[in-house]
Amino acid sequence: MLDVVATRGATIDLALRIPFHFGNATVRRVPHLLLALDIDVDGRRTQGLAAENLIAPWFVKDRDRSYETGAAEMVETVATACRSALDLNPVGSAFALQQAVSAAQADHYAGTHTPALEYGFGVSMVERAVIDAVCRQNGHSFSDGLQAGEFGIRPGEIYDELTGVRPTVALSEPPLHSVALRHTVGFTDPLRRTDVPAGDRVDDGLPHSLESYIESQGLDHFKVKLSGDVTADVDRLTDVWEVISAVTSPTVTLDANESYEDAESFRDAWRTIADVDALSEMVGRTAYVEQPLHRDEALTGATARVFDGWTDRPPVIIDESDDRDDRLGDALDVGYAGTSHKNCKGVFRGVVNACLLEHRRRSGEGRYVMSAEDLTTVGPVGLLQDLAVVSALGFGHVERNGHHYIHGLADFPDKQQREILATHGDLYRPQGVGVPTVDVTDGRIDIGSVVEAPFGYDFDLDITATPFEQVRELELA
Numbered sequence: 001m002l003d004v005v006a007t008r009g010a011t012i013d014l015a016l017r018i019p020f021h022f023g024n025a026t027v028r029r030v031p032h033l034l035l036a037l038d039i040d041v042d043g044r045r046t047q048g049l050a051a052e053n054l055i056a057p058w059f060v061k062d063r064d065r066s067y068e069t070g071a072a073e074m075v076e077t078v079a080t081a082c083r084s085a086l087d088l089n090p091v092g093s094a095f096a097l098q099q100a101v102s103a104a105q106a107d108h109y110a111g112t113h114t115p116a117l118e119y120g121f122g123v124s125m126v127e128r129a130v131i132d133a134v135c136r137q138n139g140h141s142f143s144d145g146l147q148a149g150e151f152g153i154r155p156g157e158i159y160d161e162l163t164g165v166r167p168t169v170a171l172s173e174p175p176l177h178s179v180a181l182r183h184t185v186g187f188t189d190p191l192r193r194t195d196v197p198a199g200d201r202v203d204d205g206l207p208h209s210l211e212s213y214i215e216s217q218g219l220d221h222f223k224v225k226l227s228g229d230v231t232a233d234v235d236r237l238t239d240v241w242e243v244i245s246a247v248t249s250p251t252v253t254l255d256a257n258e259s260y261e262d263a264e265s266f267r268d269a270w271r272t273i274a275d276v277d278a279l280s281e282m283v284g285r286t287a288y289v290e291q292p293l294h295r296d297e298a299l300t301g302a303t304a305r306v307f308d309g310w311t312d313r314p315p316v317i318i319d320e321s322d323d324r325d326d327r328l329g330d331a332l333d334v335g336y337a338g339t340s341h342k343n344c345k346g347v348f349r350g351v352v353n354a355c356l357l358e359h360r361r362r363s364g365e366g367r368y369v370m371s372a373e374d375l376t377t378v379g380p381v382g383l384l385q386d387l388a389v390v391s392a393l394g395f396g397h398v399e400r401n402g403h404h405y406i407h408g409l410a411d412f413p414d415k416q417q418r419e420i421l422a423t424h425g426d427l428y429r430p431q432g433v434g435v436p437t438v439d440v441t442d443g444r445i446d447i448g449s450v451v452e453a454p455f456g457y458d459f460d461l462d463i464t465a466t467p468f469e470q471v472r473e474l475e476l477a
Helices: 067-087 094-109 116-138 142-148 210-217 230-244 263-274 277-284 301-309 327-334 347-362 382-393 414-423 448-452
Strands: 002-022 025-041 044-053 178-185 221-225 251-255 286-290 316-318 338-341 369-372 397-399 428-431 435-438 444-446 472-474
Touching: 002 067, 002 094, 002 116, 025 067, 025 116, 044 116, 044 382, 067 094, 067 116, 094 116, 094 347, 116 142, 116 347, 116 382, 142 382, 178 210, 178 251, 178 382, 210 230, 221 230, 230 263, 230 277, 263 277, 263 301, 277 286, 286 369, 301 327, 316 327, 316 369, 327 338, 327 347, 338 347, 338 382, 347 369, 347 382, 369 382, 369 397, 382 448, 414 428, 414 435
Parallel strands: 178 221, 178 397, 221 251, 251 286, 286 316, 316 338, 338 369
Antiparallel strands: 002 025, 002 472, 025 044, 178 444, 428 435
């Protein structure tokens, strides 16, 4: 039985080594949220942690909402989910707790302007902390816990066709101990060293331009952003391909972040891109296109009709539209090839989605895609928990852009930096003055220590005792 008995939260500001642009806003620091839950697991008290950067513009694309307002609203969704968890009577499993908190969250936000993707973030934070507590109490890794059924996941409660299906059908056996890093190429990211203005060059020993990342880290997987402006996208893609085409057998994914108004405009833009001779090889190496349509249009009947008549379309997956535990089923009915996984959308949602796609693969019903994506996820907790799920579900490559914008664990206490180097020296390496940064070699990251640890990380962290600079404790319940 599980019973949430106390919650604690804190935020700290992390400095960005390279400014990030959201529309007209330039972000130089991001708030990092840490959540701790005290949970009775079969009568024994255990702490579970979750952590995430508060990147509000991905959840709600509203140019009139300030970055600070968006971050505060995300914290409020976590507080609401924590209160719901505290109000629950003891439940039989982590999955049952997640389902109950999710239902309470939907009731709380019904009739408001807060979208499901955003209030679901609060549920995901509670869920991750509960999973962490179960893993630590049982002394098992996340993958071992899934194999043993310790989280009580019942895919048939989400999709009738999965009745009787166990989560093990979607697991990698054994868990992956190494994955390829897929590097994000944003709209304004410099491609060559000469593209970085002298006044903007970062002198911290880490790469800045795409060209320098490829040379120093041996990258061969890339995620390239689309803007929705086909002329600008053709020019940008041509420039990007000139840089990455020197790589042997590169893999490309494209992310439109809801930039197209409707399926017809996306179809026409894709045909224009595919007809450009200079982009033919890039198009052929594109594994999938991620969320091209705004979430209000992505799953409509009009989109289904366009997809049905567009037989040579590339694999298209949802991302922002994946705002409910059963949303992937709707997307498959429309004609999408699959969805993305991010812990911020839900760990159990990702596991059940993987089960659904594997179940349909085994039924011989076509080709399906499930990707692993990033929301500038960083350590010492959130990144490692995310990689634990990536390993268990067998994603061969994963988008990682937090390591690009944030200088490792530079803003975390020295004690924490030493501990992560001691326990996760395969994933992190000391750089410059000893700051732990993600170690990318030959385009890959080693995660063996993550796989073996209880839900990703293998050290103790008390967020109320950690001497963070500019720490702000939060009233969550």
